[in-house]
Amino acid sequence: MTFNLKKYLNTSMEAAPLAVFRIFFGLMMLGSIVRFWAYGWIEKLYLEPEFHFSYYGFEWVRPLGNITYLLFLVCALSSIGIALGYKYRSSILLFFLSFTYIELMDKTTYLNHYYFISALSFLMLFLPANSYFSMDAKSNKALRFQRIPKWTIDSIKLMLAVVYIYAGIAKLNSDWLVDAMPLKIWLPSKFDIPIIGELMTKEWVHFGFSWGGALYDLSIPFLLLWSRTRFLGFFLVLFFHIITRILFPIGMFPYIMIVSALIFFDPALHQRILAIMSKWLRADKSVFDNGKALSFAHQPLHKLKYVLVSVFFAFQVLFPWRYLLYPGELFWTEEGYRFSWRVMLMEKSGYAQFKIVDSVSGKWFYVDNSDFLTPFQEKQMSFQPDFILEYAHYLKSHFENDGHKNIAIYVDCQVALNGRLSQPYIDPTVDLTKEKESFKHKTWILPFKDEIKGI
Amino acid sequence: MKGKWYYAFVAILVIWACSSDSSNPTPGTDDDGMGGGTDDEVPVTFDRGAMLTNWADNIIIPSYQAFQTDLAALQTAFETFESDKSEINLQAFRQAWEVAYITWQKVSMFEIGPAESAGYRLNMNTYPADTDLINDHITTGTYDLTLPSNRDSKGFPALDYLLNGLAADDTALLDLWTNGAETDNTMAFITALLADMTALTNTVVGDWEGSYRNTFVSNDGSSATASVDRYVNDFIFYYEKFLRAGKMGIPLGVFSGTPAPNTIEVFYKSELSKTMFLTGMDAVQDFFNGKHFASATTGESLASYLGALNTLKDGADLAEVINDQMNEARDLVNGLGTFRDEIENNTPPTNMLLAYDEVQRVVPLFKVDMVSAMSISIDFVDADGD
Numbered sequence: 001m002t003f004n005l006k007k008y009l010n011t012s013m014e015a016a017p018l019a020v021f022r023i024f025f026g027l028m029m030l031g032s033i034v035r036f037w038a039y040g041w042i043e044k045l046y047l048e049p050e051f052h053f054s055y056y057g058f059e060w061v062r063p064l065g066n067i068t069y070l071l072f073l074v075c076a077l078s079s080i081g082i083a084l085g086y087k088y089r090s091s092i093l094l095f096f097l098s099f100t101y102i103e104l105m106d107k108t109t110y111l112n113h114y115y116f117i118s119a120l121s122f123l124m125l126f127l128p129a130n131s132y133f134s135m136d137a138k139s140n141k142a143l144r145f146q147r148i149p150k151w152t153i154d155s156i157k158l159m160l161a162v163v164y165i166y167a168g169i170a171k172l173n174s175d176w177l178v179d180a181m182p183l184k185i186w187l188p189s190k191f192d193i194p195i196i197g198e199l200m201t202k203e204w205v206h207f208g209f210s211w212g213g214a215l216y217d218l219s220i221p222f223l224l225l226w227s228r229t230r231f232l233g234f235f236l237v238l239f240f241h242i243i244t245r246i247l248f249p250i251g252m253f254p255y256i257m258i259v260s261a262l263i264f265f266d267p268a269l270h271q272r273i274l275a276i277m278s279k280w281l282r283a284d285k286s287v288f289d290n291g292k293a294l295s296f297a298h299q300p301l302h303k304l305k306y307v308l309v310s311v312f313f314a315f316q317v318l319f320p321w322r323y324l325l326y327p328g329e330l331f332w333t334e335e336g337y338r339f340s341w342r343v344m345l346m347e348k349s350g351y352a353q354f355k356i357v358d359s360v361s362g363k364w365f366y367v368d369n370s371d372f373l374t375p376f377q378e379k380q381m382s383f384q385p386d387f388i389l390e391y392a393h394y395l396k397s398h399f400e401n402d403g404h405k406n407i408a409i410y411v412d413c414q415v416a417l418n419g420r421l422s423q424p425y426i427d428p429t430v431d432l433t434k435e436k437e438s439f440k441h442k443t444w445i446l447p448f449k450d451e452i453k454g455i
Numbered sequence: 456m457k458g459k460w461y462y463a464f465v466a467i468l469v470i471w472a473c474s475s476d477s478s479n480p481t482p483g484t485d486d487d488g489m490g491g492g493t494d495d496e497v498p499v500t501f502d503r504g505a506m507l508t509n510w511a512d513n514i515i516i517p518s519y520q521a522f523q524t525d526l527a528a529l530q531t532a533f534e535t536f537e538s539d540k541s542e543i544n545l546q547a548f549r550q551a552w553e554v555a556y557i558t559w560q561k562v563s564m565f566e567i568g569p570a571e572s573a574g575y576r577l578n579m580n581t582y583p584a585d586t587d588l589i590n591d592h593i594t595t596g597t598y599d600l601t602l603p604s605n606r607d608s609k610g611f612p613a614l615d616y617l618l619n620g621l622a623a624d625d626t627a628l629l630d631l632w633t634n635g636a637e638t639d640n641t642m643a644f645i646t647a648l649l650a651d652m653t654a655l656t657n658t659v660v661g662d663w664e665g666s667y668r669n670t671f672v673s674n675d676g677s678s679a680t681a682s683v684d685r686y687v688n689d690f691i692f693y694y695e696k697f698l699r700a701g702k703m704g705i706p707l708g709v710f711s712g713t714p715a716p717n718t719i720e721v722f723y724k725s726e727l728s729k730t731m732f733l734t735g736m737d738a739v740q741d742f743f744n745g746k747h748f749a750s751a752t753t754g755e756s757l758a759s760y761l762g763a764l765n766t767l768k769d770g771a772d773l774a775e776v777i778n779d780q781m782n783e784a785r786d787l788v789n790g791l792g793t794f795r796d797e798i799e800n801n802t803p804p805t806n807m808l809l810a811y812d813e814v815q816r817v818v819p820l821f822k823v824d825m826v827s828a829m830s831i832s833i834d835f836v837d838a839d840g841d
Contacts, residue, residue, distance in 0.1 A: 347827055347830070363712050366709045368710055
């Protein structure tokens with residue numbers, strides 16, 4: 001029963017699941033970008049704000065004025081390339097770069113879903129997703145393979161499993177399980193949804209959703225992996241994501257997850273999907289059924305590929321735990337919160353009033369945040385310490401340019417978390433202009449006055 | 456057979472993906488099948504429709520009607536004065552202006568629906584008034600008060616300037632308005648001011664008495680465009696920008712660093728500034744508690760909604776916390792002298808700044824605690840969530 005790595009790496013399976021995944025992924029991304037563009041979000045989120053919140057170390061990534069449209073266009077065209085399997089390597093690389101650049105432009109818009117897309121497209125750089133039912137493979141016989149290494153398909157399953165399991169682990173805390181928070185706040189406000197609206201006001205439903213959600217996240221990868229429960233698993237995937245789509249404004253994500261879950265099925269299903277597609281497209285699928293199996297063993301640099309994919313997954317498994325290196329309550333400080341599949345765990349909001357003080361004369365005034373930030377930015381800024389600090393530094397340079405001198409900046413910030421009364425968030429006596437962004441713990445975050453037990 | 460299943464799923468998906476993103480808010484069903492609940496079941500059964508009805512029928516419309524009456528009385532007082540320019544009639548005219556201005560503070564916060572589309576608040580009460588522009592209007596006799604550029608030359612602040620800022624005392628003002636070179640132009644201008652205010656008010660009140668009331672009350676869902684969500688945003692916006700900042704913060708200079716007493720409301724009869732603030736504060740608190748207009752009766756309100764939600768973990772009663780904070784703020788403001796004295800005679804105006812801090816403390820309670828308990832988004836952001 002020993003696991004033979006070499007043998008596993010050389011095991012091949014039908015390429016159809018990855019081809020189907022590639023096609024749906026490309027189409028979903030195209031849809032997401034068209035939707036984003038059509039809603040006017042490019043202007044609203046990236047062009048209209050005069051200030052953007054950057055990720056630490058990525059301050060150089062900024063919206064590019066009107067060239068931002070070009071960036072989205074590149075992103076959309078490359079997703080078409082992915083779906084068609086046309087110049088796949090370049091398409092997926094361009095997609096990964098343009099999409100990730102877009103996400104790095106302003107962390108106000110951070111969503112785990114977007115990070116998921118970036119991570120997935122990075123992984124897909126290393127996968128032979130164009131071996132089958134692609135334009136590349138059609139025009140170039142050398143790229144055409146009916147079978148590909150099994151691990152390439154398993155890696156997508158692993159990525160999905162990481163997302164679900166970490167999302168599930170993150171729910172194992174007392175707010176979620178014992179108090180049904182924040183669903184107890186969110187669900188009753190959905191009372192006006194047809195049919196199920198009335199249920200949303202009942203407490204047992206809040207607990208049902210909380211516990212059910214945690215169980216779902218923790219078990220779904222296994223249900224999908226095991227062939228005897230796969231059908232049930234997929235049904236649950238449909239149910240869960242459609243319910244969340246109805247209840248919460250989560251855009252394209254549910255569809256992406258539903259379509260991604262198809263990767264767990266036997267290739268027979270994918271063959272059928274491709275058969276339908278080839279009928280629609282009047283493309284001859286049989287040319288791809290050449291019986292050839294792709295093996296990386298003969299490719300140059302294949303070991304580098306193994307190393308990079310292994311490092312990628314090691315990162316995925318370890319990075320969510322970095323919060324353990326920080327003192328204090330994670331939900332409160334949010335140090336190590338992002339990039340960890342912590343989805344919909346908090347009803348958190350805040351209010352931040354910045355005071356600009358001339359430290360020599362003692363003269364002071366308050367800032368009207370709407371002069372500098374969009375409502376969305378102000379909302380996100382007011383309960384996240386790294387936003388607060390970055391904004392304070394921006395205010396400093398802004399008012400220095402206006403001729404103010406000896407500027408010290410203090411913030412009066414109140415934050416409410418998961419149904420607790422708001423409490424002071426940032427030490428009001430700390431001059432934020434003296435503090436620097438870093439990965440170290442921010443000592444000027446006031447301690448959380450309650451305790452959330454769990455992971 | 457099994458394969459057909461998958462096709463069905465894919466078909467559902469495609470249909471779903473292509474369907475519109477906007478969930479149409481439909482009115483909630485009336486049958487509340489809450490019966491048979493077990494003891495540990497705590498259903499949240501707050502009826503937003505009842506709250507909207509209370510707001511519209513017992514607070515908003517009666518307040519508007521009272522204001523409309525006072526504005527009509529102001530119009531009458533002016534007409535009386537114009538036909539007989541006695542000192543008594545001048546004082547009655549000024550008194551009627553004061554009464555209407557105070558009642559205005561009880562309706563200023565209802566900037567939704569007809570008031571919002573008419574730009575009611577800015578058209579009635581933009582201050583400080585632009586006195587040069589007002590003098591210019593009177594001299595030339597040509598002006599279009601409906602222009603946005605004329606907002607700071609009309610409404611209550613323009614009347615404040617004319618009644619209280621033109622002459623040292625009533626004798627001098629009477630003389631100016633009887634024998635002055637611009638007497639006719641001034642009377643014509645005041646007539647135009649009142650006509651403008653009356654027209655705006657009649658439009659707004661008429662809409663509420665007409666179809667808007669039902670529009671407002673029946674939009675009882677929970678989407679970002681539902682009446683409760685929208686009005687709570689407007690309500691908090693009023694408190695933050697117009698009551699807190701406009702009446703206190705800006706004159707105190709908390710946003711500029713320099714006190715600006717010339718920006719207080721009712722600058723030319725500045726003993727009223729504090730009354731205006733306190734009337735506005737009372738109106739906000741009464742609205743929060745669902746108190747019927749000119750009555751001690753209360754109905755469904757933001758306070759009772761918070762009570763019904765009772766989502767707070769540490770058992771604190773948020774409505775009580777908010778009421779306590781508003782009382783604290785009112786007490787401190789009550790203890791102040793006139794706003795103008797406080798600002799002009801104290802450097803820095805410490806007492807008024809302390810009172811302002813208490814007024815300010817209500818903002819996060821509304822903007823963070825209350826809306827978060829109600830799951831209402833502030834300044835609804837049209838973007839995806841996680």
